[in-house]
Amino acid sequence: MVGSIDKEFLEIFIDETLEYINEMEYLISKLQEQPNNKEIINKLFRILHSLKGNAATIGLDKLAHVSHKAEDLLDLIRRNQIRVTKDTITLLYKVLDYISKAVNELSAGKSISSPEEVLLEIEQVIKQATNFSEDKGENINRNIDDEKALQKEGLLESNDVKKMQQSTQKYQQGSIINNIDIKELNEDITDSASCLGILDFTESEKIKLAEAINKGLSIYCIILKFRDPTFITFRYFQALQRLGEVGDIIKSIPSGSDVLKMKTDTISIIIGIKKLNDLKDAIREINDLVDHKIMRISINDLNIDLNKVSIDIEGDRLSALENIIKKIEEYGEEHKSLTEPEPTKLKKLQEVRINVRSLDTLFNLVGELVLIKSRLLSLASQYDIQSLKEALTTFERLVNELQNEIMLMRLVPLHYLFRRIPRFANELSEKYGKQLDIYYEGGEIALDRKVLEELSEPLFKIIEILVKDDIEKPDVRVMKGKPSVGTIRIYAYREGNRVIITVESDGKGLDSEEVAKRAVELGLVPPSSIGKLTDEEKLMLATLPGFSLRNNEFAGLDKIKHSIESIGGTIEIYSKTDHETKITFKIPVSMATLRALLIKLKDQIYAIPVSSIITTMKLNVLNSAGNINVIKYQSKFVSVHDLARILEIENKRKNKNYIVLIEKRGKYIGLLVDEILGQEDIVVKPLSKLLSKIKGFSGATILGDGKVCLILDPISLL
Amino acid sequence: MAKEIQILVFRLGTQLWGVNILDVNEVVKIKLFTLVPRAPKHILGVFNLRGQIIPLLDISVILNINSYRSYKEAVIVEYDNEMIGIAVEKVIGVYRIEESKIRPAPSEIGDHISGIVDLNNKMINLLKLERIISMVIEDTGF
Numbered sequence: 062m063v064g065s066i067d068k069e070f071l072e073i074f075i076d077e078t079l080e081y082i083n084e085m086e087y088l089i090s091k092l093q094e095q096p097n098n099k100e101i102i103n104k105l106f107r108i109l110h111s112l113k114g115n116a117a118t119i120g121l122d123k124l125a126h127v128s129h130k131a132e133d134l135l136d137l138i139r140r141n142q143i144r145v146t147k148d149t150i151t152l153l154y155k156v157l158d159y160i161s162k163a164v165n166e167l168s169a170g171k172s173i174s175s176p177e178e179v180l181l182e183i184e185q186v187i188k189q190a191t192n193f194s195e196d197k198g199e200n201i202n203r204n205i206d207d208e209k210a211l212q213k214e215g216l217l218e219s220n221d222v223k224k225m226q227q228s229t230q231k232y233q234q235g236s237i238i239n240n241i242d243i244k245e246l247n248e249d250i251t252d253s254a255s256c257l258g259i260l261d262f263t264e265s266e267k268i269k270l271a272e273a274i275n276k277g278l279s280i281y282c283i284i285l286k287f288r289d290p291t292f293i294t295f296r297y298f299q300a301l302q303r304l305g306e307v308g309d310i311i312k313s314i315p316s317g318s319d320v321l322k323m324k325t326d327t328i329s330i331i332i333g334i335k336k337l338n339d340l341k342d343a344i345r346e347i348n349d350l351v352d353h354k355i356m357r358i359s360i361n362d363l364n365i366d367l368n369k370v371s372i373d374i375e376g377d378r379l380s381a382l383e384n385i386i387k388k389i390e391e392y393g394e395e396h397k398s399l400t401e402p403e404p405t406k407l408k409k410l411q412e413v414r415i416n417v418r419s420l421d422t423l424f425n426l427v428g429e430l431v432l433i434k435s436r437l438l439s440l441a442s443q444y445d446i447q448s449l450k451e452a453l454t455t456f457e458r459l460v461n462e463l464q465n466e467i468m469l470m471r472l473v474p475l476h477y478l479f480r481r482i483p484r485f486a487n488e489l490s491e492k493y494g495k496q497l498d499i500y501y502e503g504g505e506i507a508l509d510r511k512v513l514e515e516l517s518e519p520l521f522k523i524i525e526i527l528v529k530d531d532i533e534k535p536d537v538r539v540m541k542g543k544p545s546v547g548t549i550r551i552y553a554y555r556e557g558n559r560v561i562i563t564v565e566s567d568g569k570g571l572d573s574e575e576v577a578k579r580a581v582e583l584g585l586v587p588p589s590s591i592g593k594l595t596d597e598e599k600l601m602l603a604t605l606p607g608f609s610l611r612n613n614e615f616a617g618l619d620k621i622k623h624s625i626e627s628i629g630g631t632i633e634i635y636s637k638t639d640h641e642t643k644i645t646f647k648i649p650v651s652m653a654t655l656r657a658l659l660i661k662l663k664d665q666i667y668a669i670p671v672s673s674i675i676t677t678m679k680l681n682v683l684n685s686a687g688n689i690n691v692i693k694y695q696s697k698f699v700s701v702h703d704l705a706r707i708l709e710i711e712n713k714r715k716n717k718n719y720i721v722l723i724e725k726r727g728k729y730i731g732l733l734v735d736e737i738l739g740q741e742d743i744v745v746k747p748l749s750k751l752l753s754k755i756k757g758f759s760g761a762t763i764l765g766d767g768k769v770c771l772i773l774d775p776i777s778l779l
Numbered sequence: 780m781a782k783e784i785q786i787l788v789f790r791l792g793t794q795l796w797g798v799n800i801l802d803v804n805e806v807v808k809i810k811l812f813t814l815v816p817r818a819p820k821h822i823l824g825v826f827n828l829r830g831q832i833i834p835l836l837d838i839s840v841i842l843n844i845n846s847y848r849s850y851k852e853a854v855i856v857e858y859d860n861e862m863i864g865i866a867v868e869k870v871i872g873v874y875r876i877e878e879s880k881i882r883p884a885p886s887e888i889g890d891h892i893s894g895i896v897d898l899n900n901k902m903i904n905l906l907k908l909e910r911i912i913s914m915v916i917e918d919t920g921f
Contacts, residue, residue, distance in 0.1 A: 425830040665814060708816035748825070749834040749861055751916065755817050761825060761832045769813040769825045769832055 070119055071167065076414065077115065078164050081108050082157060083480065089153050090483035096145035105153075106135045112160070124163050127176045130183045131156045143190045152186060154484065155179050259314050259329045260358075266331075269311045273333030274360065278309060281340065283330045284354040285347065297328055300347045307343045308334030326351075331358070417510070420471060427464050428744035429763075434460050435741070436765040468651055472507035475553055475560075478517055479504040482551065485521060489528040496535050496546040497528060503553030506560055509651040512628050516562075516648065519624040522617060523564050523644050524549065530614040531568030531642045541639065543567065555650070559630075562646045571615065571636040573599035579610055598727070600634040626776050629670075629759060657743045657762075657772065660721060661736035662705055663712045668743055668762060668772045675722040675729060677737055692731055694722060701731035707778060708757065723775045730779065745772065781877040786896075788874055788903055789854065789867040791839055792846040796867075797874075797896065797903045804855040804862065806870050809835070821915055823866055828855065835864040838906075841914055842891065858912045865908075874898055881905065 085108055092101045113128035134152070137143040156179060163173045259282060262270060273280065283304070287296050304310060311331040334340045337355075344353055434457055441449045479501050490497040508516070532538075532547035539545050553562045573596040580602040581588045591599070602608065609616030618634075625632045630648030635641075657668035658677070676694075690701040701720060705712035712735075720731045743762035748771075752758070759774035786797035787806070812826040812835055821840035825832050835853060839846035846868065853864035881894040884904070891914065893907045 429830040710814075710816050746830075746832050748832060749863070750859070751822065751834045751836075751861075751863065752815060752818065752825070755815065757817060758815070761813075763827050763830065763832070766811075767827050768811045769827050771813065771815065771825075 073414075074115055074119055074121075075164055075168050078112060078160065081112055082161050082164065083477065084108060085157055085160075086484060087480040089150060089157065090480070090487075092145060092153075093150050093483070093487075099139065102135055102139050106132060106139065109135065121163075121167075121173065123173045123176045124160065127156060127159055127163075127179060127183075130180055130187075133187060134183050137187060137190050143186065149186070152182055155182065259312070259331060262312070266312045269309070270331075270333075273309045273311060276309070276333070278333030278335060279337075280311070280331065280333050280358045280360070281308075281337075282356045282358055283332060283340075283344070284356075285328045285330070285344070285350060286352040287326045287328075288349045288351050289326070293326065293328075296347070296349050300328065301330070303343045303346055304330065304332055304340070307336075307339040308332045415470075420467075424467055424471065425746070427460070427467050428746070430460050431464060431742075431744055432763055432765060439765065468509070471509050471511070471651070473510045473513050474505055474507045475513070475562075476504040478513060478520060479551070481521075482524070485524065486528070486549070489525055493529050494534060495528055495532045497532065497549065498546050499524075499549045499551070501551040503551075503562075506553045506555055507650075508560055508648070512648060512651065515624060515628045516646070519621040519646070520551075520562070520564070522621050524551075526615060526617060526621075527564065527566040527568065527642065527644075530610075531566045531570070533569055543639075556647075558650055559647050560650055562648070563643060564645075565641055565643045567641055570638040570640060570642050571600060571603065571634065572638050573597075573636070575610070576600055576603045576608075580605060580608060583607060583609075597633075597635070600636060603634065604632065626774075627759070655743050655745050655762075655772070656740060658721065658740050659738040659764075659770070660704075660719075660734040661738060662708070662734055663710055666738065666764065666768075666770050668741075668770050669721060669723065669732075669775070670759075670772065671740060673723050673725070673775045675724050677719060677721050680718055680720050680733070690731075690733075692720065694729065694731075697729065699729045699731050701733055702779070704732045704734050707732075725775050725779060730775075743770075743772070781879055783875050783877055785873055785875055786903070786905065787854065788871040788898070789852070790869045790871060791842075791867050792844045794844065795871065795898075795901055795903045797905045798854065798856075798908055799905075800873055802856055802908050804857055807853050807855060807864070809850055809853050809864075809866065823850070826853075826864065828862065828864070831862060833862050833864045835866050836912075836915060837866055838911055838915075841911055856908055856912075858909070863912060 085105060088101050088105050088108075092098065092105070095101065109128045109132045113125050113132060116122075116125035116128060131153070134143065134149075134156075138145060138149065143149060159176060159179045163176075166173050270280070285300055287293055301310060301313065309332065311333060313328060313330045315325065315328070332340070340355065344350070344355070434453075437449075437453055438457070441453055482499060482501055486497055486499040489495070527549060528547075532549070533541070533543075535545040538547065547566065547568060549564065549566045551562070551564050553560055555561075577586075577591045577594065577599040580586050581591060585605045585608060586602060594602075603615055604618045604622040606619040608619065622632050625646050625648065628648055630646055633645040633647070635643040635645070655668075656671040658671055658674055659666050659668055661667075678692075678694075680692075691698045692701055693699070699722065703712075704721075719734050719737045721734055721737070722729055722731050724730075745760045745762060748755075748758060748761055757774060757778040758771050759777075760772045761769050762772060764770045785800040787800050787803050788795055788797045790796075807828065809826065812824040814824045815822060818824075821837050823835040823837045825834050827833075833853075833855070835850075837846075837848075837850075839848075849868060850866035852867050852870050854867055854870070855862055855864050857863070876896050876898065881896045884892040884895050888904075891907050891910045893905045896903050896905060
């Protein structure tokens with residue numbers, strides 16, 4: 062079954078569904094806070110409705126079925142027949158889980174697993190609820206009512222094709238009832254000479270028409286007669302703008318381009334609207350009007366066969382897609398040329414889906430441009446060509462702008478991670494029997510999507526550790542005189558080129574002495590080294606591989622530290638016993654460019670990030686204290702290591718003349734190198750996965766001569 | 780008609796090796812590459828392929844054969860969405876062979892050879908690239 066779906070179609074579906082999942086996750090967590098908020102329920106309902114339609118369109122019946130049932134569930138919630146309780150929320154999460162699982166299976170090319178379990182659970186809840194309800198007739202007709210209710214609220218979206226066909230039929234049933242309400246207006250439109258030709262629709266207009274009907278809009282013909290044909294063009298645009306606010310304009314005679322040529326005082330417009338009163342209000346606001354006529358057009362009076370339109374679409378999905386695209390283009394052009402467009406609709410047109418891979422390629426190419434730029438600059442200064450230098454100044458500025466722009470394109474707000482927090486916290490509090498309030502702020506801060514991806518795991522892991530090992534059980538908290546509900550606060554803010562994310566909890570805390578004692582006990586550090594450490598350094602011992610307090614508490618901090626460091630970030634721990642535990646991540650906004658010092662070692666160039674360098678110096682005398690070399694820097698003794706030996710490179714060269722002094726977790730370390738070449742802005746590129754286990758490098762860059770240069774990572778180096 | 784496949788034949792050490800052309804992205808000349816300190820023996824280094832950084836593998840280590848270690852060309856393959864370069868001494872060319880002519884490799888050679896084919900009286904060992912790369916990965920501990 063999956064194989065028969067157009068691959069491109071499926072990709073779009075998966076993309077969209079992932080967005081839906083994200084949104085639903087957020088909405089469900091909100092619903093939990095505000096169980097009576099109808100708006101949230103409606104939004105969820107709408108998402109499920111779209112999902113159902115989309116899934117049905119491409120033949121994913123299982124998904125369509127689950128969405129459909131979930132939609133039923135939400136409908137009952139909306140009608141207050143089911144209350145939003147913890148169980149309801151759990152059930153909604155289960156639905157969400159199923160959908161995520163199904164999407165994962167789809168993207169892995171597998172077939173979707175059976176929805177039986179989740180369907181059964183929904184069924185049960187629905188059955189319970191409807192048993193209470195006495196009005197059985199209502200339930201039978203529920204589906205039809207439902208569509209109608211949706212149509213009235215304008216909630217129905219017409220983004221799938223199959224639905225078009227279904228609801229046109231439904232609409233026709235419904236329209237009989239509606240027609241009674243507007244009897245007075247139902248004149249015989251075909252008699253009216255002034256709108257001659259208005260009912261001859263082109264193919265694209267037919268699609269618009271079908272779409273409007275499908276949205277549940279009623280179709281009206283409006284004839285506007287203006288006082289003075291001189292200003293007709295202006296009035297015409299004004300009228301269309303005003304009418305466009307209350308409904309979907311399907312066509313107008315004269316058309317936008319014709320009105321400039323024609324001298325007429327009458328315009329006919331076909332429009333789909335939700336409420337007649339809105340239309341009347343809109344017409345009242347049009348200036349210079351002598352007379353106007355509003356006529357309801359019943360579907361039967363339209364000279365088109367709507368079913369045929371939708372069958373055509375169903376018959377050939379590709380052409381349907383093309384039609385939709387064409388329609389959007391036409392829509393865009395029409396509105397651009399006529400009036401100020403509706404902001405919400407235009408927004409859609411301004412955004413284009415870009416494959417992440419092509420974004421990465423673009424990013425790589427711009428990186429190459431930056432490199433070529435520096436090569437050209439050095440050539441220009443070498444041969445001292447003034448005119449080339451001038452041209453290059455402009456070139457440099459443009460390339461920098463381009464690079465910046467692409468960097469911005471890759472930024473994604475933290476919301477994408479933060480949204481998942483409430484649900485995660487819920488699961489944790491249940492799993493570990495803790496009561497928990499969780500707050501977060503700073504979701505608007507944007508990070509490179511790669512950084513964000515890498516941040517996800519350590520962030521959620523740290524929350525789990527805090528819930529599990531820091532927050533006490535409710536009774537213990539009460540005994541300590543704390544509120545029984547624990548609090549975790551997560552906040553993010555930007556500081557220069559870094560984003561600071563702090564996770565803070567008010568649990569029992571980490572005692573630095575206890576951590577140090579335990580680290581010695583586990584044999585992670587020699588007992589002698591403990592005495593000199595500050596409290597903060599002692600706490601950092603908890604991030605050593607293999608560390609945990611008794612009962613495996615606070616285990617796994619080493620992995621978190623490693624993940625954070627792999628994206629160029631640092632981690633800090635602060636704790637006050639029985640008061641607070643605070644973990645701070647400082648991470649770069651983007652891993653893209655870096656100011657680095659280039660050094661030479663055995664004929665190969667390496668880059669060291671300037672951010673971790675304290676200073677460089679020429680070596681005069683090296684003092685040996687035992688078998689460790691030391692130098693004196695600002696009245697402190699600093700140990701010096703041969704970088705070649707650290708990297709296990711054979712380097713017989715004797716005259717290692719330079720020392721690069723780096724900082725590693727507050728400690729100064731000197732590195733002996735052959736030569737220092739200077740500073741440069743480098744474009745950081747990831748090393749292959751094959752090399753990711755090799756310690757000491759955070760990535761690589763490409764130098765002006767095209768050669769790859771490795772970037773040293775002082776933290777994992779030693 | 781007999782079913783044919785195309786193979787890319789290259790020399791590594793004293794032997795000729797073949798890979799299915801469908802597994803190969805391209806062949807490039809190795810000009811410069813950068814040594815990676817601390818890397819296992821089968822990783823020669825990294826090089827720049829149009830802005831991407833590609834690891835260069837010495838599969839003679841994995842195949843446990845002697846090679847002259849005078850690598851001139853790299854066969855670029857894609858594995859798990861990443862490009863990997865396999866260093867070879869010389870690419871001989873692309874040949875059409877009949878699938879039925881491929882004989883199974885003796886089992887004691889190991890499971891990285893999918894078969895042996897005779898091409899103009901020369902024996903060509905057909906490599907299972909995927910198996911070799913996954914062996915590299917296991918070895919690297921990734």
